[in-house]
Amino acid sequence: MFKAWPAFFFLALCGSAIAEPDFKTLGQKALSLSQEYIRIPSVNPPAQTAQTAAFMKKLLESEGIECKLFESSPGQVNLVARLRGKNPGKQLLMLNHMDVVPADASRWPVDPFAAQIKDGMLYGRGAIDMKTTGIFQALTLIALKKEKVALQHDVILLCSADEESGGDQGAQWMIAQHWPEIECEYALDEGGFGTRDLLSGKGELVFGVSVAEKKIVWAKLIAEGTSGHASQPVPDNANDRLREGLNRLSQMMQKDSGVKSRLIEDFQKRVNGMADNKFTRAIQRDTLSITSLRSGVGDPPKVNVIPSKAEATLDFRLMPETDLPAFLKRVQALLADIPGLKFEVTHSTDPTPVSDYRTGLFASIEKAVHSEYQQAVVTPYLVPFGTDSNGLRQKGVRAYGLGTAVVDASIIASMHSDAERMPVDQFEPALRIYYRVVADYATAP
Ligand SMILES: [Zn+2]
Known part of the structure; x- marks a missing residue:
């Protein structure tokens, strides 16, 4: 019964x-x-x-x-x-x-x-x-x-x-x-x-x-510099430039993006005491995963050669409410004073309505x-x-x-x-x- x-x-x-x-x-x-x-x-x-x-x-x-x-x-x-x-x-x-x-x-x-x-x-x-x-x-x-x-x-x-x-x-x-x-x-x-x-x-x-779903933005960060013998460091090492760019981006993403989301507020209200895990963290904020790093001369890369180019691929996931053009402008401004560094968007999703x-x-x-x-x-x-x-x-x-x-x-x-x-x-x-x-x-x- x-x-x-x-x-x-x-x-x-x-x-x-x-x-x-x-x-x-x-x-x-x-x-x-x-x-x-x-x-x-x-x-x-x-x-x-x-x-x-x-x-x-x-x-x-x-x-x-x-x-x-x-x-x-x-x-x-x-x-x-x-x-x-x-x-x-x-x-x-x-x-x-x-x-x-x-x-x-x-x-x-x-x-x-x-x-x-x-x-x-x-x-x-x-x-x-x-x-x-x-x-x-x-x-x-x-x-x-x-x-x-x-x-x-x-x-x-x-x-x-x-x-x-x-x-x-x-x-x-x-x-x-x-x-x-x-x-x-x-x-x-x-x-x-x-x-x-x-x-x-x-x-x-x-x-x-x-x-709703998050916006996908895939990008490349490409650094160029002077190659040479690793015994004599150069001030414009492509790897140093890439590392500096990645550090700044990571720091920016760790700070609160300040996006107000009514959806997330409703979610938090209904789920009293949300679990803390990678999924719940990812759905409440803009995120960045650095997905590849490519650099070096030769395969495997020669340890005593400074390469002239270093590259990273970046996977950004943005909240539906994040304004994409404004976000990209912030990124460009953040990296603008690093010489030889280029930020390129390779793919981004269309608008993400809720x-x-x-x-x-x-x-x-x-x-x-x-x-x-x-x-x-x-x-x-x-x-x-x-x-x-x-x-x-x-x-x-x-x-x-x-x-x-x-x-x-x-x-x-x-x-x-x-x-x-x-x-x-x-x-x-x-x-x-x-x-x-x-x-x-x-x-x-
Ligand atoms: Zn499926």
Whole structure:
């Protein structure tokens, strides 16, 4: 009887009953489908997704949901499916990417593409990022149809071909080339987690729902100077110049950038006592990682030769509110008096809007999470890395990164790592929450 309580609670919250599938059976199906899906190694590069798209198409069409395929380049296939709602507008897009990053099998405890279950975990490339979510989304669409849920708004599914190389052949390509096929006002994407230790310092269960991401700025710092015999130091050693530039940049970044973020204030308010770790530090401020240093003459570099050139690559991640031109001006001014030093931006992301989170969809997320975990904190936050959502936000879409499984920080960190995994006992509750979010949103006027 106790087990029926969350469902009852949810219905009571909704005020009206939305038909639901048998989640116990469907959770098991989600697990076995995820295994099949992980066994298709859709590694990016080259992100050949014809096979994964065929897998999804077969799954959806066997339940009577028509699919459209869009090939962005040979073998790179995107899939779109749709359930129609009664009213125009307020469409909800469920977005997942079918590609995965490569895996070095020799470093894994199990075969990364065997989708083995070990010690209560499903191991495999894509287990977190993000094939299981893709299955939750597809099964949500199927269940909505099977249960004959009366949708007020269209629910669209996009399984994209390419996210791990920037999305140029995936979601970004669909936005640019086939917007009418996926046009939406709201979207659910990757970037969220339910976790007890990543966000809360007190072990509270927190569901972080991503509503923004940081700006990426990649740059090079190049120093030039006079080469010569290392026995006679020169005042214009390129290495000294580079070191001075890097020191100044590091000091500047360690000082508070002074950016006011309403989103972070809201996040801090909701998560009473935030955990202190590299993730929570990264999402509250502008950061810099020095990612490479190149210098010296010869390989290996000759120890007694002063080189004429030294170079560093820099990865800046800026808060959405940080003004990029003003930031770059500050950097240039900071380095201006170091002779022979050049600062060059090699890549920067487009604007990074913050999605409004005072919305019906966000309320549906809160309601669905609380139906499963009454005490959980649901909070908007941002992610320090890039996702496809940014392209949608630029189109005015309110895009949320939602992860409905409860996972600890070590599992979240297994993303892109040598032991990517998802707890087996999370499939049923995670699918239930996903379904309830979408069903609640799409049946509301
Ligand atoms: Zn991903």
